[in-house]
Amino acid sequence: MNQGFAGFYRQTSYQDLAPTVHWAQRHERDFGTHWSRRIYDFQLLFVVRGKIRVTLQDKTVIVENGRILLIPSFLWHTVEVISKPNVLLFGIHFDFFGDLSVWSDSDIIVEEPCDSERTFCTMPVIQNQPLLDLPPEGIDTPPSIIHLMEEVIAEWNDRKAGYMMACRGMLLQMFTILARSSEEQSRTGIFQKYEASIRRLVHEMEKNCAHPWTLKEMASYLNVHTDYLSRLFKARMGIGPNRYLQTLRHKQAKQLLRETTLSIEEVASVIGYNDMHYFSRIFRKWEGLSPLQFRKLSQRL
Template identity: 35%
Template sequence: MQQLTQQLNPVVHWAQQHRQMRERIIHRRICDFEILLLEQGTVEVQIEARPPFQVLPGQFFLLPSRQKHRVQVTSDTHALFLGVHFDFYNELHIAKDEDIIVYDDMTDDHSFCSMPDRPEFSEWLSASSLQATPDVYNLLERIIHEFTHRPTGYMMCCQGLLFQLFVQITRAIHQHHRKQASAGTQQAISDLARSIGASPGDDWSNEKLAAMLSINIDYMGRLFKKCIGTSPNKFVQQIRHTEAKRLLKDTNDTIEHIGLTIGYSDVHYFARIFHKWEGMPPGVYRKFCRLL
């Protein structure tokens, strides 16, 4: 195992665009690491005992060293990939392509590459498929071009491109996690809006809403408006106003009681808010409804 202070010295072992037919299901391990970007078709991938995940065109994924994996084409005919095999520390001596692959019927006397024990690589192994940015796509194409045509200095060029690719993969993983967190927060706000609609008389202060979402008040206000389309205060007032109109029309409850029911302890404040929204006081609104 490499020391934490060991410098990265990445090397490309194999790189090309390649095709996998539907009839072929790959079950194997590899001695190094492989990045695969799917250009055409759809595939299902499973790594060790983790749940399988689907890969769509324009997405990429990492096959780690040592771990068993299965890659199966799920589209009608074939899948087309950009693929790059590499290691991080130039640990392997690869004389031929077959030195990279370990099948179940082979002896287990192979050397496997190390994963850097560094924060920027810590999430690589838990990621499934990720949407490829133009930078990721371009870097993979350039690595394949250099490795295939092998002009003078191609290995140094490939190493430099690998460093750039590592950065872009790390950023893609971080962006994916941010989107997941954002989606989770939006769902939480939508659920919260439904709760407000179901119980308008509860305490729905900004402080309470922020605490329920475990975020600060300012950030909660921005997210709420982005998700619901209006500020938390206006949304709560709107829900309460709708309920107040229903109670004024359908019940004989006093205006003070209705105000308490929808969350306003001060009847005068309730009357001002109602007038602001409806253009008339609650008592006048009740008389108007009963004239119709």
């Protein structure tokens, strides 16, 4: 996960999301201004004009105009204005579940040493993926996000009847757009340098799907950690590496069952399964038929 945000996740579903805005402003900050702190909630920060230097824990990045980043709860972060004469920012503080009651800025910003009884807001995990998994340097901001941020800021400051409901609806729209944009930009940008290595790995897997591939061995083709390999591979291929390997083996198994007289045990061995019974269970799960039933059906057709 992009920012090392460990320990404050919540397994949930889309239906359980109930985001609440705690603060929303457009603000200018002069060159050299900086702040270092932790927050209880999350912040979306859009650089309208200028440039900032952002440190999240031990990673420092430059964020230029036109990009939006997510500052998570709990993590130490520092923001410094490095463009002259100033920077213009849109900022929205929020949570995903209505976790936090906010009456003043002190309810958002952690007073150190931290009050251990206070709960940091959690990131929703849906279908094993964090809802917002933006890289530390942020992403290029879609025009629709800029419009929605302006509307949220206006609603939150005007405070007309129903403004919290309006803000919640717009936040949900923003989450959807940001999640899709992050995935799309990851495919075309951040992962581009691994394209050749992924193609080489895929070629080797297709050539020898019976090999006892491990995530560690696959990751060595890209020289990355196993967790990052899974993310890179899924972004490029649409499914994870282990799932892709199963797909290759299943495809070869069907071909062998149709075109050869190899026994079920021999077919299992050829494609990399030492246990015939395990192979049969996996095959039935994929095909809805046992290997023997599939062979008989193929012969009739």
